[in-house]
Structure formats: structure tokens, C-alpha cells
Amino acid sequence: MTATLAEIAAVCDAELRGDPADEITNVASLHNAAPGDLTFYANKRYRADLETTRASAVMLAATDVPACPTASLVTEDPYLAYAKAARFLNPAPEFAPGVHPTAVIEANADIAADCFIGANTVVGCNAVIGARTYIGPGCVVEAGVKIGSHCHIHSRATLMERVEIGMRVLIHPGVVIGADGYGIANDSGRWLKIPQLGNVMIGDDVEIGANTTIDRGAIENTVIEAGVKIDNQVQIGHNVRVGEHTAIAGGAVVAGSTKIGRRCMIGGASAIAGHIEIADDVVLTGMSGVSNSITQAGVYSSGVPITDNMTWRRNMVRFRRLDELARRVAAMEKLIE
């Protein structure tokens, strides 16, 4: 849709420096924007693109206005303002209600009249699906699943039996929620499977990325609290609890029974051990490995930086003997004293 700069400034709570009547048709990147586009500047890496952008307007911080060759929308948080403008210019498409003739709806499924159920999707016995919820093609909603209103479940997701999903939840393709947790006990060298009797509870406004898996609890429930945003290919083990408004980036693995606090940011490809607790407001940079509880808010990291392979090989030899090196240093210090 089209909007004036004045309308966008109002939506984004930004201060306009430019013609309020100028019309914007969509958002674009600094580099690719053309006249009629709105863009934003929030990362110094793209400074050169700011100075040469052809956009009709740029959202940016007050200090960057001098470098901007076009109209500005000044705000403390240009990325957030961009998010608001992009949502305003691109409202979610409406869908026509209906159940595709190839969908399989089992007995006693309770589907609100204004839902959409896609081709070849299976809805099991006693499942309950709330108002204005969209379920794409090829999904499997097992018996007794409860899905709230205004959810959007893309194609080929599986919700296992009795899983409960809140309102306005967004689930991308290939997601599996409520598969058995990894519960096995060793019986004289063989593994005995432990029945996974808990459930999964997904709060309101959660987003779950493509091919992510969230296991059902062993005896208690796995809980994803409201507002949590999970990227693709994430694995959440049984009995895990993720606190409100926490974000978990792609490829992260959270082992069973761990509690993650509220408003945490878990970097991509991180691995978090089982049976530990992460405090509220913890930030893990990418590829962090966490084997013990983190009790204080803050930014944490692990791993070692990339080097050329030759240097790395030499450092590795030393690393294997790091404890010995430290002892030698201590011995010398004593001697010198």
C-alpha cells in the first residue's frame, strides 16, 4: 500500500524532516532503494550506502541526519521504526475461510467457522482450533491438540497429541512440536525407553522457525512462554522452560530440563546443557557452549576465534598442555621471588 511520510512518521513515532505529503510505496535496503521507497540506517557497516541512497526517505538517528541525502525520519531506534513502517506498509494478507476438500478432519474436531485448513492437512479427534486460525497444506494436527485464535501454521508442521498452542502463534514449515523427549535409561548396556508423559505448552505471540523441534515433557511439560521468538533448526529438549520474550537464533540446541529466563538472547548454534538455569536478560553470543547455570544478567561468550589453519594447529598443541604451561609459569614466579 501507499502512505505519506506524515502517516509513517506518526506510525513510527519519528520526527519528519521532509515533505509530509511525499508518498511512500514500500520499504527497501539503503543500497537498492529507489524513489518511492523508505529505508533505514542502523548499522555503521552500511555508511557508504546511506550517503548514496536513492530512497525517498531514511529512518535514522539524529546524529546521522547530516549524512543523509534525502528526507529523514529521526528516531532513537531506526530498526524498530523500520519494523513498524514495514508492518504498516505490508499488512498480513487476508485469507478466505474454508476447509480444503482433501483435508482429513477426524471425529469431534472443533474447528472455528472462520479458519482455513489446507490441502492434505490432517486434524485428529477432539482437536480444537480457534477463530481466524490458518493451517497450511500438509500439516498433521494430532488428537486433542488445542490451537488458539489468530494462529498461522504454515505447511507441513506436526503438532503431536494434546499439544497446546496459544493465540497469534506463528509456526513455519517442517516444525515438530510434542515428539517424545530423549528419555532413556541404561539397563545393563541396553537403553530402555522412558514413556514421555508430559505435554508442550506454547504461549501467545510465539514464533517458531522452519524445521525446529520442541519435545514434549517427560513427566512435567515443556513450556515456551509468551512472546518467545525461535529461529530455524532449533532443538528444545523435554521439560525445558523458555521465559517470556526470549529470542533463540538458528541451530541452537537446548538440552532437557533446563530453564532459560526472560528476555534472553541465545546466539545461533549455541548449545546449552541440561538441568541448568539461565537467568533473565542473559545474552549468549553465537556458538556459545553453556555447561553450568548462569545466575547473573550479562553478555557471555565461549569458543575460540578463527585463525589460519597453520597458526591454529600450533596453538592447539599448546592448548592441550595449557595446564602444564600455567604450572611452569607459577614455578618460575616462585623461583624469581
Place this chain on the structure above:
Amino acid sequence: MTATLAEIAAVCDAELRGDPADEITNVASLHNAAPGDLTFYANKRYRADLETTRASAVMLAATDVPACPTASLVTEDPYLAYAKAARFLNPAPEFAPGVHPTAVIEANADIAADCFIGANTVVGCNAVIGARTYIGPGCVVEAGVKIGSHCHIHSRATLMERVEIGMRVLIHPGVVIGADGYGIANDSGRWLKIPQLGNVMIGDDVEIGANTTIDRGAIENTVIEAGVKIDNQVQIGHNVRVGEHTAIAGGAVVAGSTKIGRRCMIGGASAIAGHIEIADDVVLTGMSGVSNSITQAGVYSSGVPITDNMTWRRNMVRFRRLDELARRVAAMEKLIE
């Protein structure tokens, strides 16, 4: 179902300290258990919960009996005893045989009469499915696949052509078995795909977690031996062999042609290079990176621990020069001598 403490003690081979006639209806966690529940104590982290549990009975080690406020089932391995009790109280649900009318069964598929084939599942030509096997909705069983008896394949799994699955195998949603291995050869800067001609053989009593992938062999077969338990989001490359009763936790990656021994425990998010061998009874802690063969049983680890980001950044600078640091220490040692 309901059982008496006497029955449960017999099933679990535990020594009962309490009223043999007391009735148990299900299992629960120490924290959430109510009267009528059975629970277990196997991890010191939960000591406070033991002392205040409302469960009717607790499975625990003899040394912990004094701290238990209720009936005890004394055993050397409370977790194993719990597994046995949970299985006894929660037998696998029966299913009615049948082929869903929307399932697509191609020519000459040989499906035992007492199987269940779910909605929209496709079974290819000449596939063979053994007695009492359940295949959920949305699966794709390609031509020539052989599945043994008493398997349970949840929704939306793909078994590629000719894959062979043993008996009592449990496969969770989204699993892909027998896709092409990653076989490419470099031809003057372009990659030439190598036909993947091997197969995948899955032994009896294997469990495979949601969205896990196991590639078919390049020329030989990929082999998962009996009793192996694989968690979610694991990647097993072509020609890999995983020995009996090995457990592989979530997000682990095993590159091609590697042989993993028997009774190993591979920690979550570990990565194992190709063309190496891991001995029997090796334990890798989480997020281990293995680039060379491991020839002896034992517990192995890699990675560096998490620290606050500031300390980590300083350590990283030093790490890049670890070899140089070691040389400087050696030089000083010489000097002092």
C-alpha cells in the same frame, strides 16, 4: 492404570519400605507429585524437592531413605527403576489395524494385515511392511523399502527407496532416511555429483528423533546397529556405522565414513569428522569436536567454557598467540636455568 506398591516393587526389582497395598496411579516429578503418584530421586540438584514431596512413594538409593518423607522403593539405580515403573503404568496404546482411505498404496506393496497406514501416507511399489507396524499420516515410504514388525513411524517421515528398517524401530516426525549422501568431486572448480548407490540399514530397537537425517551410503551402506538411540536434529552422513546401543544426543553431526563403536554416548551438538573411528564405550560431553580417531574408551571433551564477554575477548587475543606465549615461557625457563 493403577498398581500396588508391591506390584511396582516387583516390576522394578526394588525393595519396598511402605505399605505393599498402597495404590499408585501414575508417575510424577518430585516437585509436582500428589498422593497417588510415584516419583524418583536420582539427581542431587533436586534434594529440596525430595524432602518436601507429596508423592505416595519415591524410588531412591538406600543412602537417601532418611531424607524421604514417604514410602520408599530402594534400588541401586532409581532412574532405571523409574523407567520400568513408568512403562508398567503407561503401556503403549493399542491401535486398530487399517489403511486410511486417503493413503496411496502403489503396486505390489506388501503390507501385513494388522498394520495401520495413516492419512495421506504414500507407500511405494514393492515396499514390505511387517506385522503390527504403525505408520502415521503424511509419511513417504519409497519403492522397495522394507520395514520390520512392530515398528512405529510417526507422521511425515520419509524413507527413501530400498531402505531397510528392523523390528520395533521408533521413528519420529520429519525424519529422512536414505537421502543421498554428500558426495561431490571437484572438476576444475565445479562440483560433480557422485551417485549415491549404497543403502541404509537400521537395526532392531533403534529410535530416531524428530527431523533427524540419515544418508544412504555412497557405495557401501550406512548402518545403524541394534539398540541405537538417536535424538532430534542429528545428521548422520553416508557410509557411517553406529555400533550397538550407542546414544547420540540432539543436534550432533557425524560426517561420512566414520565408524562409532558400541555403547558410546555422543553429547548433544557434537561434531565428528569423517573417515575416523571412535572406540567402544567412548563418552563425548556436549558440543565436542572430534577430528581424529579415538582409540580408547573413556570420557572426552573439547570446547572452552563460557565467560563474561569482556573476559572472553581478552582471552581470545591471548589465545591467538598461545604458541608464542608458550615459546616465551620456554625461553625464560632456559634463561633462568
Place this chain on the structure above:
Amino acid sequence: MTATLAEIAAVCDAELRGDPADEITNVASLHNAAPGDLTFYANKRYRADLETTRASAVMLAATDVPACPTASLVTEDPYLAYAKAARFLNPAPEFAPGVHPTAVIEANADIAADCFIGANTVVGCNAVIGARTYIGPGCVVEAGVKIGSHCHIHSRATLMERVEIGMRVLIHPGVVIGADGYGIANDSGRWLKIPQLGNVMIGDDVEIGANTTIDRGAIENTVIEAGVKIDNQVQIGHNVRVGEHTAIAGGAVVAGSTKIGRRCMIGGASAIAGHIEIADDVVLTGMSGVSNSITQAGVYSSGVPITDNMTWRRNMVRFRRLDELARRVAAMEKLIE
């Protein structure tokens, strides 16, 4: 099929030492080959197998001929020669064109007459599918998707709306292309979803492994250039560009807006941060973590090697204080001076 050694030598551009009329029926590994099989020797780990192979012929380097007990096909790159021979002996199977009666084809989908569309596959409005393309069962091709000619899309892949796929692209089961990127902005502690308005462009001759996910761009497109080969369980974030003929092994994670050059080799389970650039011809060994741009071609590594758990625990304590250790060494050096 069957071929003579002379034919194979011609296909592979190898020098034959043996009887040109000898017939080969297929390829096999050094260890398992029987008479009638062709094999190759390219990895010193398998030297013993070379010396005892029962194959009819071995492809190998000139220096290894003396150790070969049978006919040789001498070439500088035995692995590439093997790839060519395996392709020659195992041509891709033909398929009969047709649309399975259970496939759901929406309005205005433009499917070439010689395509195959499998059971329960859904093709959305205005999708375009080129000549001789095969789409297996259970796929979801959303509205407006464009797929070139001679592609092979295995079962249960999802291509989200408007995604564009080149020619001869091979997509394995469970792949999701074009799901929303992970775009969220923090609004006073809550996450606001940013509409993902870009697309995904997949070049010619790309291969994408099972359960891999490639997100659509936020405003620009995610681009996978021609000839790129991606293994299983890989995650490619929004706006990423992967240069021609780059190979990405299993479980790697590439965060948003990163540009990877041409002819790179990204090791399995590697993690690459967002908004950085990797030069052409960079090789990352397995499980590398990259947080900054790499501007020069070469081999790079990170991570620390596996050790027995006891040694690792001691080294970890030292690692946490590596900066302090370096300071102590520097202080001593000053003192000694």
C-alpha cells in the same frame, strides 16, 4: 549397466593398464569389491584394502600402481575419475510424466507436459514448473513459485510463495525454502516481527540436502548462486548470498546478511555470524566459528581439540585466566630483562 575398461578409461580420461575388453558392471569400495567391480584409491587410510582388493580394476595415481594387484586406471585425481565412472555406470533413472491423481493443482499453475507431480503434492496458484522436472510426493509448492527445467525435488519439500529455482536443481526431502527470515525488533522488551518481503533465488545446478532451510530475504533476496552444493540440516539466514560453486557441509549455520564467496568449502557444523563477508576460495575446517569477515583465501580453523575429560577440565580452569597468565609472563619478562 555394463561397460568395458576401454570405455571407462575414455569417460574418465584415465590411462588404462589392463585388458581394454574387460567388463565392469558397477563400482564398489576397495574392501567390498568383487570381480566385475571398479573401485578407486584416493585416501591413504585405505592402503591395506588396496593391496588386497578383489576388484577388476582400480582408479589411482601413477605412484600407487605398484601396490595395485589388478588392472589400473591411472589418473591425477582418482576421486574425480571415480565420480565420472560411477555416473557413467549409473545414469539417472528416467521417469514417466504425469500428475498423480491425488496431487492438488491450484488455478493457473503452469506445469510442463513432461513433468511428474507426485501423490499428495500441492502446487499453488500461478506456479510455473519447467520441462522434465520431477516433484515427488508430499511437497508443497506455494503460489507463484518458479521452478526451472530438469529439476528433481524429492518428497516433502516446501517452496514458499514466489521462490525461484533454476535448472537442474536437486532438492532432498524435508527442505524448506523461503520461510520467513528471523527478523525481529525489540519494542520495550517485546519482539515485533518484521515482515520478510524479499525472495529466494536458487541458481542452476544447485543441490540442497535433506531438512536444510533457506530463509527468504527481509527486503533484498537470499541468493544461492549456480553450482552451490549444500548438505543436510544446514540453515541459511535471510539476505545471505552464497557464491558460485561453494560447498557447505552438514549442520552449518549461516546467519543473516552474510556474503560467502565463490568456491568456498564450509566445514560441517560451522557457524558464521551475520553481516560479514567471506572471500572467494576460503576453506573452513569442521566446526569453525566465524565472527568477523575473512578477506583472504586460505584454510581457517577454530575450536579446541578433544582431550580426555580430566585434562580438559584442568585446561579449562587455566583458559578462563589466560589473559592473566599472559600478563604474568610479560611481567616476568620485564623483571628478567
